Amino acid sequence: MDKRQEDLLKVIVETYVKTVKPVGSKSLCQKFKLSSATIRNEMAVLESLGYIEKNHISSGRIPSESGYRYYVEHLMEPEKLTGSDVLKLQNIVKNQDLVLSDAISQCMEIISDLTSYASVVLGSNAEGNLLKQVSIIPIDNNKIVALVCTNKGVVENKQFQLEEQTDIKELIKTSEIINKMLTGTPINEVASRLEFEIKPIIAKQMVDYERIYHIFYNALSDFAMQEADDIRVVGRAKVLEQPEYNDAETIKKLAYKLDDQKFIKHVVNDKDNDELKVYIGKDSEVDPNTTVIKRKYDINGESGTVAVIGPKRMEYARVMGLLDYVLNEMKKKDEK
Amino acid sequence: MDKRQEDLLKVIVETYVKTVKPVGSKSLCQKFKLSSATIRNEMAVLESLGYIEKNHISSGRIPSESGYRYYVEHLMEPEKLTGSDVLKLQNIVKNQDLVLSDAISQCMEIISDLTSYASVVLGSNAEGNLLKQVSIIPIDNNKIVALVCTNKGVVENKQFQLEEQTDIKELIKTSEIINKMLTGTPINEVASRLEFEIKPIIAKQMVDYERIYHIFYNALSDFAMQEADDIRVVGRAKVLEQPEYNDAETIKKLAYKLDDQKFIKHVVNDKDNDELKVYIGKDSEVDPNTTVIKRKYDINGESGTVAVIGPKRMEYARVMGLLDYVLNEMKKKDEK
DNA sequence: TTCTAGCACTCTTCTTTATCAAGTGCTAAC
C-alpha cells in the first residue's frame, strides 16, 4: 500500500464512521483532486487487499474488519480532547475526595455519556486482595450484618438471620479471633484457613460453633468465588441507539448480552494481558457490528480494566483520546 | 354486562394473552356452542362498552385497557402455582440464612425467570431507617473506608483519600462520638445533626476538623438523598423478547426506560399507597403496551415494594399467584 | 505510465398494483 492508498483508506474509514453510509468514489473526487475512475481503481486495490468491502456489487465501500484494524494500528492517533470534554471530566479528576476506583468509574460514566457508547469498569479482581478486617454489627436480637473489608478497600456486607441459640457475643468474639489470625491472608485462601484454623478453636469454646462457622464461611466465600469484583456497565441502553442497530432481532440480542454481567466480564477480562486491546467486529464476541476497546490500568498497585463497547463504526480516535486522558490524569494525580 | 358477556370477555382476554393474535368470532364458536354471528353481536356490545377494540374495521378483537382492568378486577383470580414453580421458589424460601430482603430479591429473580418479565425490588426506603453505627476502617496511611449501617441492616460504604495532615485517630474518635450521640437518629436528620451537634465538638478538639466533618458528611449524605435505597431490576433484556415488542424503535425506548433506575423507581414508587396496584398500558408510564404490577409488603416492620413489568398482554393470574405465594411464604417464615 | 471520460450493468429502494384471506356488519329468515 502506498501513501495515497493509505490516505484513501483513512478517509473512507472516517467518512463511513461519520455518515454510516457506504462511501462512493464520486464523493471523494474533491478531496483527492482525482476523477472518480481513478479512485475506483485505487478502491479496487484496497478491496483486493481486504481492507474494504461492498455490500453488493454496485454499492459504495465500507471498511472491513481488517480495514478498521489497519486504521487503528497505522493510520489513526488518539484525538486531543475538546474543551468541553475536558471540562466535564475535570469535575471528577479534580475532586480530591474520590478514591481511584470511584474516580475511574465516574469518568467512564462521563465517557459513555459523551460518546453514546457503553462503558465498562471492572474493579480490580479481588483475587490479589488480602483480608483486612471482618466485623459483626448486631442489628437486633436475631439479625446481624457481617462485613468483610480487604486491604484495597473492597467491602462486602451480608445480613444474616440468627436462630435463638446463637449468641451474638460469640460471633463477635469469633470475628476478633479471625482478625487476629487471618488479617493479611489472601482472600481466596481465607475460606480454607477458616475451616482448618479457626473452626477448631471455636469448636472448643463455643456451643453453636457450627452455625457461627457457617456464617463467616458464607460471608467470606463470595470473595473466594470472585463474585465480589464489581463490574459496572453504563450506557447499555444508549449504545442501542447507534444506527447500525436497526433491526429488532439484533437489538434484542445486543441488549441481552449487555445485560449479562458474566458475559461482559468474560469479554472484558484477561483474554489477553495487553494494556490496550481493540476487539473489532467478530473478535468482540458481542456482535459482528460491535467493537470493544479495553484498557488495563495499574496505578500505584491498584489495577483494573476499563472498556468501551460501541459499534464497529466507532470513533476510535476519540475514544482512545478520552481513555488516554483519563488514565493519564489519574496517574498524575496519584503521583502528587 | 350479563354472565355470557363476562365469559366472553374472559375468554377473549385469555386467548389473546396466549396467542398474541386478535380474536375472531369464528374461533370462539366451539367454546360457546354459538354461531359466529351471535358472538359477533355480543362482541359488538363489549366493544360499545369499551372493553375490547379492533385494530381496523375487519380485524379480530383485542382487549382494551379497560378490558384488561375489568378482567383483573372481576374475572380473574390468582393462579395456583404449578409444582415446578413451587419447587424453584422453595429453594429460596426454605433457606434459613437469608434475611427477608435478600430472600425477596432472589424470589423476584426467579419470578422474572419463570415469566420472562422484568422484576423490580425496591428495598425499603432508607427514609425511615435509623442510624445504627458508623465505622472507619483504615486501609493504609492515606486511605480509609467509612461504613454506615442502619437499624434495618442497610450498609453503605465509601472510600476516602486522606490528605497528609488528616489524622486517622481523630477520624476514629469522631466516629465514636457520632455513635454515642447520633445512634437512633432518623437517617435523613443525621446530616443536620452532624453539622450542628458534632461539628462544634470536634472543632474544639481537632485540628483538621473541617476535613473530618466533610468525610462524614459525605458518607452519610447518600442516605439523606435517598440514593441509598437500592433498587434492583432483573430481566431487563428478557422482557424485550415479548412478541409485542417487535419494532426497533419501541425496543430501544423500552430498553432505555428499563435501564433508567430513577425512572423505574418513579414508576414503582408510592404514587399510590395501595398494597396491590396494577398499572395497565398507558397508566404504566413505561410504554402503552406494558403493564406494571406492584405490591408493597410490610413484614415485621421491614417494608418494601416489588413489581413485575411485562407486556399489557400479561399472564395476570399467574403473576398474581406468584407474588401472593412469595409474600405469603415470607410472612409465614417470619411468624415462625 | 497514469489518469479520465463514457457507458453498460447490477443492485437497492420506493412505489404501484393485484390478489388472498380473515373477519366484520347487516339483513332477512328461522
Next chain:
DNA sequence: GTTAGCACTTGATAAAGAAGAGTGCTAGAA
C-alpha cells in the same frame, strides 16, 4: 334470541416497474 348469507374493509404478500447510486471495464488523453 339465534343463525345463514353476503357485501365490504383491511392487512399482508407478492410481483412489476422506475429511479438512483455506484461499479467495472474499455479506450483514449496527458
